[in-house]
Amino acid sequence: MILPPLTACGTPRRYTDPAQGPDWFTMHDLAYTLFRTAIGTCGIAWGARGVVAVQLPEANESATLARLLRMHSGAGSRHPAFDIQRIVDDIVALLAGEPRDLLHARLDLTQVPPFHQSVYAIVRNIAPGRTRSYGEVAALCGDRHAARAVGQAMARNPCPIIVPCHRVLAAGGKSGGFSANGGVTTKLRLLAIEGARPASLAAEAGNFSLAF
Secondary structure (H helix, E strand, C coil): CCCCCCCCCCCCCCCCECCCECCCCCCCCEEEEEEEECCEEEEEEEECCEEEEEECCCCCHHHHHHHHHHHCCCCEECCCCHHHHHHHHHHHHHHCCCCCCCCCCCECCCCCCHHHHHHHHHHCCCCCCCCEEHHHHHHHCCCCCCHHHHHHHHHCCCCECCECHHHEECHHHCCCCCCCCCCHHHHHHHHHHCCCCCHHHHHHHCCCCCCC
């Protein structure tokens, strides 16, 4: 597989065509780019309405791209516009241990069930270094008995990091699941990068290797 060139963070390019104007990116077009982070190569896919997917690192760049395109096979490799580049830069900084606020990132969740959208809106407000339980998120959604449904929404999260599902834990401060490559090990590493290490997580981390 021939991989597209990785984004050079810090040198954003506007995605426009002078012959067609700034709105030629139609509502049905999707684009993607890969970018390097402290934990490996990530990917992001977006359209005119916003970001549709963030892909955390797989075993290698080819696998990361393949998984990103599995759900967005029609996306083409493009240089990100300023707003997407800002998101990429903030993800890179966050994964390097710098606290960053990604609430500015515009998401396209039109294909996401309404309850999941509500969950993601709440989870996006969990700051780096902080956590909430599935039950707490469920209560904030208006149904304290919906912890299992919250967990299902986290497992189907199309935009990890922007929607920081790694900051949502099981009862008692236990890690709970994580659907990205590496599973709970990756979740614990992300929390460690952000400085969120409750005693229960620290004890749990002793059973895992946090190295990729």
